[in-house]
Amino acid sequence: MLTAKIAMRLPRRFFLLLAISIAIWSCTDKPSEQEIKKQNKDTGWEQLITEANTIGKPEWRPMLQYVAELHKKSTHEAVWPFEHEWEEIGPGYIYGPAFGHWDIVNQAIDVVNSHPEHAIKQMFNNIKNQEADGLIPGSIWMPNAESDSVTWDKKIGHPPFWPFAVEDYRKVTGNDSIINHFYSPLIRQITWFENNRKAEGEGFFYNDILLKEWESGIDEGIRFDDTKDGKFACIDATCHVYFMYQMASKWSKELNLDNTYFEKRSENLKKFIQTELYSEEEGLFFDSWAMKDPSLRSLAFETLFPIVFGVATQEQADRLIDDYLLDSSYFNTAHPVATVGKRDPKFELRMWRGPSWNSMTYWIARGCTQYGREDATKILMEKALDQSSVQFEKTGTIWEFYHPLGGSPKDVLRKPQTEKNEPCKDYLGHNPLIEMTRLYDSVKK
Template identity: 60%
Template sequence: MIQNKKLFRRILLMGILAFLFCIKSNAQSLSNKGSWEKLNEDAASYGKPAWRDMLVYTAKLHQKSTHPARWPFQYEWEEIGPGYNMSPAFGHWDIIHQALDEMRSYPEHALHQLLNNIENQEPSGMIPGSIWMSGGNAQRNTTEWNKSTEGHPPVWVFAVQDYIEFTDDNSILKHFFSPLVRQITWFENNRKAEGEGFYYNDILLKKWESGVDEGVRFDQSGMGPWACVDATSHIYALYNHAVKWGKIMGMDTRNFEKRRDELRAFIMKDLYVEKEEMFYDIWAVKNPAQRHLVFESMWPIVVGAASKEQANQYIDRYLMNEKLFLTEHPIATVGKTDPKFEARMWRGPAWNSMTYWAAIGCLRYNRPLAAKKLLEMALDDTAKQFDRTGTIWEFYDSLGGKPENLERKPDTDQNSPCKDYLGHNPVIEMARMYDGLNHN
């Protein structure tokens, strides 16, 4: 009888604990949902009053851009923006910026976009770049995407980490850890540079998987599979997150740590010109004639691969320099004094998503005032252009002019920035970040 009573009490205690766990899990699940209404409400409260019409418009544009689940997605999916000339399209780093914009107000929807992003990972480990959905402006008959040669910058890990930290929900790692390891394997097998580091195939095929279409770094042809500063930094970040998530899951992360540290050492030493206090692609490090002041140089700071000294030197000498990247609408994608600066897509104009990453880099190295200045200046001009035109633009004139006067792709019939474009405009999250910095 005594043994039975002990067993009964043990079972009862386990039942109570399980019940409490279920209550906690259900409460957490409910708190992690959010809604479009919450996104609209938050957008109307963030930042300066002068920004709020633009922010509310962006919140509504997120909802307008979202469609019911259909192949190849399990969940509702959000297109890059209804004004995109190739819409409807999903993916690339655009969807990551969109998820970041919604994370605090509608985490359930943001999580669904991150799950959609990895859903069609190839057996090789490649995660597709853009998925071109049927219908829409482009009037495609089928849904299709490149399955072998065009990936995208793997910044999705930052959004997953953001979700974990905001919701305190580590359970989602069961969905993301394996895709992370498989994507690392794909990069090691398919984008490993000669010697060390990684490259994007822009350098060989000009497919623009780096997300920087027709960027000035790749004007010269005939280069080999050489280390790119952005790609190498991004893969460093993959390894760094593999270490973080692996430890949460109780795994042995020593191999991930070793590879991460090797890449950091390579970035700090071999992709850095000490005299100029600047990070470059490996070919520009070796040949000064190929050096240009491009925003991709900030990625070692964004991902935390730079030393504290390197980061502070870069922020002071370049990012906060009004003659280079701190333009009227920051950040210029090419430094204002660089001979290749022009009013053309990715060759001088400003993209709010890149301003967001620059601010993240500043915060990573405890430079809140620099981050605040970048966010404020970018949102001031975005709101100004919205008040004038009533739309959110794909990219902006870094010199403060009219976006519609910029060139996009001169050799196409779409030679001006797209309107109603969400993919590079995490402006709601930028305004929330600004508020946090303003109150500290």
């Protein structure tokens, strides 16, 4: 079998062949019940509901119990194209039942402590329909009132957060052998990014910059308002692929495989991000085009992603946290984190252009702990959970995203050009509120 070290010297087209050979080599049967702890489904949900009633502040618990029940309500029996029970994004999602994207990662992490079997099954569902070229479908649209077919786009990817969920499952269960089933899909997904999203020079891009199809998950994000078309390095995509290289290196080593290629690529990307995508003057990370033209720089929350993936230096992270993340005139709004810094001229109460998404606040807060900044983690989690709880008490639901200044979610816009112009209700995909509470409990003093 070719090693990753040899593959490093081959043209890119051969990297796909390498990945396919690894996939064939590492192919195993379906995980046994010994690998995935056998757990009665009802018992798992009961444990989640019990956990929701014992963590965090007492005033948060009605909301957390609601979230636990909503997970159960959103879960359906196995049906094609899934081999396991599957959990939809949330029954209030405007476009009907759907599965996938970074939503399912948030949902899996939310339940993993109390219902690990369900969590890992969602990750198996996630990789089940990986294409031959390595693409993992972004969103899988299930039959609804308007369509009786199952569809997904075979050309558009999505942010590859899913190894986080696999790692969290390992921590909870101690089942390290589970990576035997996820190693090959990870390598193949890296191959897809290498072959389809490699930027000019170093780094990676999302097709937002070319087609405005919002592959990054940030629909109509301000970073792409005035950019020219081109395969230019995006700060988010480059961080995401760095994370995949890191996981591939780690898992290769654990499986006694050569990790030379992945280790080298992760180090190269880290250096590139820390030097070429970072403004020493401003203390912020930017896309490559904004580094070349300062007039295109913005306070989009994606500039904080290097904290999430541990790619920033300690000095860079501390500066980001102290000067921007914890500053109420930037990202530390009443309901943090504003998806666009409040000082930015383009800040507005419209989807991804100002409103706060609990999932993004969670990832940024989780990243802060990597840098020993539990103080920031506590502030962000407490404020976000307090505000979410207040809105739950008023409206009886959880929302797709929230008013960053503490107002009603009904007063923020979704997509003005569409019929649905307010956040969706009962939206689980961006509300890992139980996990957020766990994180808060772990850092509170």
